[in-house]
Amino acid sequence: MRAPITLTDQAINRVRVLMQERGKPSLGIRIGINTKGCSGLSYTFEFADTLNAFDESVTVDGVTVFIDPKAIMYILGTEIDYVDEKMHSGFTFNNPNEKGKCGCGKSFNV
Numbered sequence: 001m002r003a004p005i006t007l008t009d010q011a012i013n014r015v016r017v018l019m020q021e022r023g024k025p026s027l028g029i030r031i032g033i034n035t036k037g038c039s040g041l042s043y044t045f046e047f048a049d050t051l052n053a054f055d056e057s058v059t060v061d062g063v064t065v066f067i068d069p070k071a072i073m074y075i076l077g078t079e080i081d082y083v084d085e086k087m088h089s090g091f092t093f094n095n096p097n098e099k100g101k102c103g104c105g106k107s108f109n110v
Contacts, residue, residue, distance in 0.1 A: 022047060032070065
């Protein structure tokens with residue numbers, strides 16, 4: 001069975017660092033979708049301290065990502081990466097469901 005999302009090695013390593021720096025235990029991270037931004041939807045990314053009912057989960061190399069059930073249909077097949085470049089650092093989402101993004105790249109539509 002294919003995982004609903006994938007993570008690159010860079011994303012896995014960055015999540016590990018963030019979880020270690022947090023200073024308190026977490027089950028993993030949770031990804032969701034909010035309605036906001038120029039294009040209508042934006043990703044949410046937070047520490048997961050509890051397991052919510054109906055969460056999907058993916059565990060890769062000891063890192064667990066929980067997916068909000070309301071977000072699954074929007075992010076199915078997404079690859080999460082982490083880039084650390086001179087002018088930009090952060091998580092990126094390569095989402096095959098996206099039909100467009102706003103100019104600043106903070107929101108998308110499907």
